[in-house]
Amino acid sequence: MYKLIIRPILFLFDPEKVHYFTFSLIRFLCKIPFVSGIIRSMYQINDDKLARTLFGITFKNPVGLAAGFDKNAVLYNELANFGFGFIEIGTVTPKGQVGNPTKRLFRLKDDKGIINRMGFNNDGVEAAIKNLKKNKGEIIIGGNLGKNTSTLPESYTNDYCEVFTELHPYVDYFVLNVSCPNVGSHAKLDDVAYLKELITEVQKLNNKQEKQKPILLKIAPDLNNQQLDEIVALVAETKIDGVIASNTSVNREGLKVSKERLQEIGNGGLSGQPVKDRSTKVIKYLSEKSNKSFPIIGVGGIHSAADALEKLNAGADLVQIYTGFIYEGPSLIKKINKAILNQ
Template identity: 75%
Template sequence: MYKLLIRPLLFLFDPEKVHHFTFSFLKITLRVPFISTIVSRLYQVKDKKLERNLFGLTFKNPVGLAAGFDKNAVLYNDLADFGFGFIEIGTVTPKAQAGNPKKRLFRLPKDKGIINRMGFNNKGVEAAIKQLKNNKKKVLIGGNIGKNTQTTPENYTSDYTTCFKALHPYVDYFVLNVSCPNVSSHAKLEDAAYLKELITEVQKINNQQNIQKPILLKIAPDLNTIQLDEIIDLVNQTKIEGVIASNTSVNREGLKTSTEKLDQIGNGGLSGQPIKEKSTQVIRYLAEKSNKSFPIIGVGGIHSAEDALEKLEAGADLVQIYTGFIYEGAGLVKQINKAILKA
């Protein structure tokens, strides 16, 4: 029903406007008495065999919602009804920011992809905390954190530590988003020496808390093998808990969408089916080269249960969806979980 009727209708309108409309619709609908229960029964797969224990946390199933969908932690309680094992909010920055100028979100229907240059638009860390205080504990919550666009290089670390300190009591794990192509000084955020400095500072704060929270690093799919080797060394040196592979790509090779259309869209991060293979290759390389010495969350181009199983077979411990959720609908979570039980 979703792909035949609802998606074609939604795709007639601007993607960002549809996103806000969908949020409003779900927020209202799922708070009608009994609707939440009905949705849960339709979409959730409950089975102890789906549980995964990683970095001190128990995930009720290995399928999560990637960051970017619920940036401001507005809908995570409701989205949990669709059967996710974990939901990542953000990217959250210390201060609220509008992000890049619109239009900044584009569908590539021929490729089942999306290009975005949102620019970390969010209401800031205090607004996220206000929402997280209403956590009904239905699902594990990840806090994806980044820097404000206007922050100068010498203050990048301060932005991350500000968010880390503030969100620490309210999320179950953290993700350092250092690989988004839509923020300034992208190169510095992927420099191995700087990443070591950043991780070390965040870990210092973590060690001062009564309860330590797992910290993961989100990397780009466009890294070469030398850079991936540096990531493996970095994880082993810092003992960071894991890696999320991968973020969006700046590569445009092999797309069915016309060059003219792509030129009209301009720059931005590509997600969805076009980066499926690249993401899987990164996962496989990290898993094999590191001898599976750290957990990996696989994300990028998961539009079917088979896509998810491929990521898991490549070495991912958990998977996340985003673009696939938009193209394939909420039933995708259930399909993946059922397939994992059969595998």
């Protein structure tokens, strides 16, 4: 029903407006008595065989929702009804910011992809905390951390540390988002020496907490093998808890959409099916090169159960969906979990 009726209607309208409309609709429906239970009965699979334990956290299943969908932690309780094993909120920055000028979100229908240049639009860490205080405890929550666009390079680390400290009581794990192509100047975030400094400072804060929480690094799908070797060495040196592979891509090769349309769209990060193989290749390389010495969350182009299994077989321990959730609908989560059980 989603792909036959709902998606064609939603795709008639501006994707960013549809996103907010969908949020409002899900929230409204879940306030109606029994609707949440109906959704859970339709989409959730509760089977102990799906459980995965990584960096001290037990996930009820390995299928998560990637960051960028519930930026401000406003819908995670409702989204949990659809059967996710975990939900990553954010990217959260210290202060709220509007992000880049609209129009900034574009569908590539023939490619089953999306290009976005949202620019870390979010309401800031205080707003996220206010929403996270409503957590019903039914879902593992990750916090994706970023810097404000206006922050000067010498203060990048302060931004990450501020959000980390504020969010620490309210999320189960953290992600340092250093690979988003849509936040203006981020050249420093590509530098391995700086990444070591950033990770070290955040880890120092973590060690001061009564309970330490896992910290992961989110990387781009466009890194070459030498850069991936540097990531493997960085993980070994800093003992960071894991890697998310991967973020959106700036590569435009092999797309069905016309060059003219791409010029109209302009800059942005590409997600969805076009990045599937690139993401899987990165996962496989990291897994093999490191001799599977650290956990990997695989994300990028998962539009089917087969896509998810491909990521897991390449070395991912968990997977996340985003664009596939938009194109394929909520049944995708159940299909992936079923396929994992049937392996």
